[in-house]
Amino acid sequence: MRGKTNATTGLGIEEQMNAFRAKCHQRSLKVTPQRMAVYKALLESTEHPGAEAVFRQLRETFPSISLDTVNRTLLTLNDIGAAFVVEGSGDAKRFDANLKIHQHFKCVKCKRIIDFHHEAFDSIDIPENLMARFAVLRKTVYLEGYCDLCKTKQK
Numbered sequence: 001m002r003g004k005t006n007a008t009t010g011l012g013i014e015e016q017m018n019a020f021r022a023k024c025h026q027r028s029l030k031v032t033p034q035r036m037a038v039y040k041a042l043l044e045s046t047e048h049p050g051a052e053a054v055f056r057q058l059r060e061t062f063p064s065i066s067l068d069t070v071n072r073t074l075l076t077l078n079d080i081g082a083a084f085v086v087e088g089s090g091d092a093k094r095f096d097a098n099l100k101i102h103q104h105f106k107c108v109k110c111k112r113i114i115d116f117h118h119e120a121f122d123s124i125d126i127p128e129n130l131m132a133r134f135a136v137l138r139k140t141v142y143l144e145g146y147c148d149l150c151k152t153k154q155k
Contacts, residue, residue: 005087010038020082027080033059034065038073042083043098046105048113050092086113090144103140107147109154 011019020039024031041054049125051071058065073096074083074096077083083097094113096104102117121141130136 013040013043022069022121023080023082029076029080034069035073037062037065038070039077039082039097042074042077042095045097045116048086048094048096050094052092052093084138086142087140088144103142104145105143105145108144108148109146109150111147112147 003046015035017040017136021031024035029035037058038054041057042049047053051067051074054074055065055070057105058070074093077095077097078085078120079098084099085097086094086096088106091111096113096115098115102115103121105114105116106112107114109152118141122140124141126136126139145151
């Protein structure tokens with residue numbers, strides 16, 4: 001993967017890994033091979049994987065890694081802002097390392113989560129009554145339906 005550029009960020013994988021190392025140091029987190037591997041697996045995925053999918057992938061390289069370690073690491077990535085939980089899926093938590101503004105579509109049949117970007121969704125107004133009561137940290141749009149593959153199968 002060395003030198004490969006991530007289409008969503010425009011940065012190479014190595015650049016993103018270096019930025020992650022720096023973020024870990026800023027947060028006084030150890031930079032372990034397992035932590036780096038979990039982050040890299042998430043960066044390289046377009047599937048919005050859950051902990052089990054990342055665990056299955058990493059066990060080939062790290063046979064002693066546990067599902068609990070992978071899950072805690074993914075939650076830590078969310079906590080430090082290196083990735084986030086795709087909200088609203090209703091299933092096991094799924095994660096996304098694409099931090100650029102975008103939205104998600106989830107197929108209710110095959111459970112795929114697909115990134116898309118619609119600029120009008122970027123500037124959704126927050127109602128005044130919510131602004132007065134809450135501190136909104138992030139706005140997301142999440143759509144559900146049948147993906148192109150499942151829609152074709154439905155016909």
